[in-house]
Amino acid sequence: MGYERDRGGARDRGYNSRWDKAAATFKQRHPHCLGCKALGKLVSTEVVDHVVPHRGDQTKFWNTALWQPSCRYHHDVVKPKLERLYEQGEAKLTDLW
Numbered sequence: 001m002g003y004e005r006d007r008g009g010a011r012d013r014g015y016n017s018r019w020d021k022a023a024a025t026f027k028q029r030h031p032h033c034l035g036c037k038a039l040g041k042l043v044s045t046e047v048v049d050h051v052v053p054h055r056g057d058q059t060k061f062w063n064t065a066l067w068q069p070s071c072r073y074h075h076d077v078v079k080p081k082l083e084r085l086y087e088q089g090e091a092k093l094t095d096l097w
Contacts, residue, residue, distance in 0.1 A: 026064070033046075035078060045071065047070045
């Protein structure tokens with residue numbers, strides 16, 4: 001996995017002050033985790049998740065139509081499992097939402 005090894009730090013990948021402002025605005029407009037909402041729970045959004053892994057592609061990175069509100073658990077535990085299934089062709093794009 002060259003991308004994972006070579007991806008650099010967060011600031012190198014675009015998570016800069018522009019991202020901080022955009023993410024804060026998104027979290028304000030989407031205050032609850034989408035995954036938790038699907039389970040009937042209201043948990044605050046902690047992370048703005050890129051539905052489709054952008055892999056450094058700035059067009060995908062800034063495509064707000066492919067951002068979703070997420071709690072830390074759904075972003076850090078559930079989403080990586082879904083992304084692996086997606087990359088293996090065992091999950092569809094809609095499964096990443």
